[in-house]
Amino acid sequence: MIKLENIHKYYDSHHVLKGINISVAKGEVVSILGPSGSGKSTLLRCINFLEQPTSGIVEIGGKRVDVESAGKSDIFALRTSTGMVFQQYNLFKNLTVLQNVMIGLTSVKQLKKDEAKKKSMEILERVGLSDKLSHYPAQLSGGQQQRVGIARALALNPEVLLFDEPTSSLDPELVDEVLATIRAVADTGKTMFIVTHELNFAREISDRIIFMEDGVIIEEGTPEQLFTDPKMERTKQFLSKATRNN
Amino acid sequence: MENLLDIHFLIESFPAIVSRLPITIGIAVGSLILSLFIGVFTALIKIYKVPVLSVITSIYVSFIRGTPLLVQIYLVFYGIPKIIYYLQIEYGWLQSADVNSIAPEVYALLAFSINLGAYLSETIRSAIESVDRGQFEAAKAIGMKPTQMMLQIIFPQALAVAIPNLGNMFISTIKDTSLVFIIGVVDIMGQAKILGSRGLAFFEVYIAVSIVYWILCIAVERLLVKLEKRARRYERGIAS
Numbered sequence: 001m002i003k004l005e006n007i008h009k010y011y012d013s014h015h016v017l018k019g020i021n022i023s024v025a026k027g028e029v030v031s032i033l034g035p036s037g038s039g040k041s042t043l044l045r046c047i048n049f050l051e052q053p054t055s056g057i058v059e060i061g062g063k064r065v066d067v068e069s070a071g072k073s074d075i076f077a078l079r080t081s082t083g084m085v086f087q088q089y090n091l092f093k094n095l096t097v098l099q100n101v102m103i104g105l106t107s108v109k110q111l112k113k114d115e116a117k118k119k120s121m122e123i124l125e126r127v128g129l130s131d132k133l134s135h136y137p138a139q140l141s142g143g144q145q146q147r148v149g150i151a152r153a154l155a156l157n158p159e160v161l162l163f164d165e166p167t168s169s170l171d172p173e174l175v176d177e178v179l180a181t182i183r184a185v186a187d188t189g190k191t192m193f194i195v196t197h198e199l200n201f202a203r204e205i206s207d208r209i210i211f212m213e214d215g216v217i218i219e220e221g222t223p224e225q226l227f228t229d230p231k232m233e234r235t236k237q238f239l240s241k242a243t244r245n246n
Numbered sequence: 247m248e249n250l251l252d253i254h255f256l257i258e259s260f261p262a263i264v265s266r267l268p269i270t271i272g273i274a275v276g277s278l279i280l281s282l283f284i285g286v287f288t289a290l291i292k293i294y295k296v297p298v299l300s301v302i303t304s305i306y307v308s309f310i311r312g313t314p315l316l317v318q319i320y321l322v323f324y325g326i327p328k329i330i331y332y333l334q335i336e337y338g339w340l341q342s343a344d345v346n347s348i349a350p351e352v353y354a355l356l357a358f359s360i361n362l363g364a365y366l367s368e369t370i371r372s373a374i375e376s377v378d379r380g381q382f383e384a385a386k387a388i389g390m391k392p393t394q395m396m397l398q399i400i401f402p403q404a405l406a407v408a409i410p411n412l413g414n415m416f417i418s419t420i421k422d423t424s425l426v427f428i429i430g431v432v433d434i435m436g437q438a439k440i441l442g443s444r445g446l447a448f449f450e451v452y453i454a455v456s457i458v459y460w461i462l463c464i465a466v467e468r469l470l471v472k473l474e475k476r477a478r479r480y481e482r483g484i485a486s
């Protein structure tokens with residue numbers, strides 16, 4: 001169970017998140033849509049403190065953190081109970097595929113090497129990269145890199161996975177393999193937040209869709225509700241425009 | 247008949263000069279190691295903008311860059327014993343240190359470490375800053391502690407970027423160690439001077455010592471190329 005209560009974020013005087021409230025049940029897949037600059041990335045990055053939220057409460061798996069008084073151990077707890085998948089993959093360039101997935105287990109969870117290796121190989125098998133264990137990121141296609149990114153995020157067995165436009169940097173022909181991987185992970189019952197511009201994908205995979213604009217959630221509902229009968233004029237406009245562009 | 251060179255003397259001077267190579271290499275390698283610590287430490291101070299220390303670092307780097315190495319060697323050689331002596335008399339500190347028994351090699355090592363550290367500081371800082379922000383973020387996102395992130399992810403990538411610069415500075419340092427004879431360290435240059443004045447054959451010994459420096463620097467350059475290849479192996483398109 002993930003809960004965000006009244007999250008605000010300012011960059012100096014720029015008010016980017018204006019009181020975000022979201023509550024997500026275990027296993028729920030939530031997509032966040034909205035125009036560029038609406039604060040989607042900032043919201044995801046406030047959950048694991050890659051950005052320090054200005055005020056509000058983040059609760060993950062029973063751990064409740066008031067962001068204004070969050071200490072190192074609170075931040076550590078939030079980071080280890082979330083896994084993040086980045087638009088630019090951000091694989092550790094100096095490590096092999098296997099090491100990228102293992103490092104969280106050995107360094108953060110302090111597992112024995114053998115055990116970490118075994119687990120990592122299982123996860124890499126799930127994303128279909130068992131044959132690339134000793135490759136470096138520079139030797140992989142974008143789609144393969146992103147699948148390693150997903151494996152790395154899964155390795156610590158987090159409560160929730162955060163995806164920030166996981167396919168936006170990919171060549172069109174590589175998008176499907178990554179979406180298929182995300183779908184397979186969703187099928188295992190993982191809780192997920194997905195920021196994406198892939199509307200069809202969001203519609204098909206999500207249990208709920210959140211529409212954000214200008215730092216606030218202006219509408220949320222099931223994909224059916226949002227795509228067939230949006231209540232807000234802005235949502236309607238965004239969806240029709242984005243669908244046309246797709 | 248007048249000879250330009252006493253070839254015999256030149257050749258015979260080699261073994262004695264080469265026998266002092268451990269001193270030259272010891273000072274150069276020793277100060278490289280110490281200065282890497284200084285360089286990393288001061289680079290992190292600058293990157294994290296640590297108050298006070300950041301200003302001290304700027305002054306340190308600026309002073310070292312703005313004064314001759316020769317002067318710095320003298321400052322260390324004459325200054326450190328005075329400071330130790332002062333601390334002993336005024337505060338009763340460092341009582342066990344016997345100022346007169348400190349070998350000149352130690353001062354040389356210190357002076358070169360302080361000097362090289364300042365130059366490395368800037369190189370290391372820019373190398374760390376050249377590492378993609380996404381690498382820091384990914385490390386934080388999986389819960390790595392700052393030290394783990396630095397040691398396992400950031401430094402290895404920064405090193406790959408910095409090796410050519412570090413290497414050039416190290417080679418300069420090897421050559422600069424030829425100054426240490428002025429504080430009484432008998433390195434290869436010191437040995438050459440001693441031999442030269444003994445046989446009144448300076449041209450010969452300086453030719454000999456220059457050949458030793460030259461070969462040493464070529465060897466180090468070769469080593470650096472190998473090291474750089476190794477440090478950058480992850481950037482290339484071939485599976486290992």
Ligand SMILES: Nc1ncnc2c1ncn2[C@@H]1O[C@H](COP(=O)(O)OP(=O)(O)OP(=O)(O)O)[C@@H](O)[C@H]1O
Nearest residue numbers: 011014016034035036037038039040041042043165
């Ligand atoms: N580090 C920062 N400093 C200052 N302002 C920032 C920073 N990061 C983001 N912003 C501002 O916050 C707002 C929200 O940015 P954010 O990246 O969260 O939007 P987004 O919804 O993810 O957009 P996109 O779809 O383009 O990725 C923007 O106006 C942006 O300019």
Ligand SMILES: [Mg+2]
Nearest residue numbers: 040041042164
């Ligand atoms: Mg974004």
